[in-house]
Amino acid sequence: MKKFTSFFWFCSGASHSLLKRCPTEAARFVSVGGAVFFTGLLAAVSGGFALYSVFNNYWVATLFGLLWGLMIFNLDRFLVSSLKKSENKWQEWLMASPRILLAVLIAIVVAKPLELRIFQPEIEAELVLIKEEQKTAEGAMIASRYSPLIAGYKAELSQLEAQIASKEIIRDDLAKLAQEEADGTGGSGRRNLGPIYAVKKANAERAETELKELKASHSDLISTLREKQDSVVLLQANEMAKIDVSHIGGLALQLEALARLANKYSSIAFANIFIMLLFVMIEASPLLVKLMSPRGPYDDLLEAHEHAFVNYRKSKVHRLDAGLEKELAWKG
CATH class of the missing domain: 1.10.287 (Helix Hairpins)
Known part of the structure; x- marks a missing residue:
């Protein structure tokens, strides 16, 4: 159980040493880390399916899916860890808005291949019409x-x-x-x-x-x-x-078929919207969890730690400047 907790702490981008000093915050960061991990896992599945649609090769699709999932996981981990809690909620949301926008864009990219998989039978039927056209x-x-x-x-x-x-x-x-x-x-x-x-x-x-x-x-x-x-x-x-349309059916044409289906059938259009919203919520959930949670001891410790580091850096710079001034005065 401790291994799972440590793993999800790592996924959340939180400091283990600080979390061990405030055990009441453990569950919150396990939830955040779990959201980040499963978002990356979903991205890996989506990316793998997207590339399989292009190359029709399991090994290439699996490798690309893992790379894509790791990239999304790392990006989400950065977005969550870089979001700092403050006393002013409005300022928090304002600072988080670019991160949420980026999460929405990621969700759109991740959701589209899975939409193609969900509507695959309808898309294949539409592709037949596109091929005939x-x-x-x-x-x-x-x-x-x-x-x-x-x-x-x-x-x-x-x-x-x-x-x-x-x-x-x-x-x-x-x-x-x-x-x-x-x-x-x-x-x-x-x-x-x-x-x-x-x-x-x-x-x-x-x-x-x-x-x-x-x-x-x-x-x-x-x-x-x-x-x-x-x-x-x-x-x-x-x-x-010699006209051959059997090769038609790549990712771009599947997206075109899905767009045509959405224009033809309102049910598919609404389903697309709700699937997109679902993935947006999934992708933004780590940020939302952190934004909606109250400021806790971990945030105080982190702020104090960062403040101490800033003071230390300023003090070090001041000592270096003072030493340089003495050296110049001695040479003069």
Whole structure:
């Protein structure tokens, strides 16, 4: 039991020799030291989980968690030990306000990784949506690069095919006129193969020749354009297939997912606030315990000890100054 008491005294930053002279203060500083210790322990767990989310390695997460916990423990121990009790409560709180603000900032940093752990199922579901959005956005960027090329090839092909189609319509119309003249259903209205039919037949044959020449001249160009279009479509499909969002899910994106969830669901937003307040209270508890506790014998002894040290230092400086003055006077 004495070992635990000594350990928590150490955590509180109190002087063992002074505490042994005022045993009634032992329980108060055990409480303060316990708050400091468990705050550091909680910080170690939080830091370890945060780094595990990044590197997915137990050894690295454990090492970093221990270092982070020790750092927070040492900082809290300094904050508590540097807070001196005085007769004026308002002055005490005023002097403690920067320390409390720092404790709040530490609590926010410590709480966030544990919030991610608490809401992990919801965050993973939100990450799926974020990944799909990312995949869609990357697909849109790829399409924006290739769509103008594909559209350009389609426009050229449509123009060439429209020219051929227009020529086919003219050819068909002329052939129909020649046929109607031959069977008497149109033109002169007489069934014969006379000169009028010969003219119309020649016009139809000339249109057929022009159509063949047009198809022959456009054939290679159409084939080339279709090959280019197919090539661009294939490149686009290959880039689309290479989109990989499986690696998405780091700490920053988890924080983004948690923020989105808080915006979507008021219950998660309120839970975030209360979790944050809980950690703020835990982190500030050592300072609050010391601030709310009355001034005791330990504080009187500590003040007397520090005052004696200040007087001793002043006396030593005074003796040194006096000795220096005598030495200068003797040399002069």
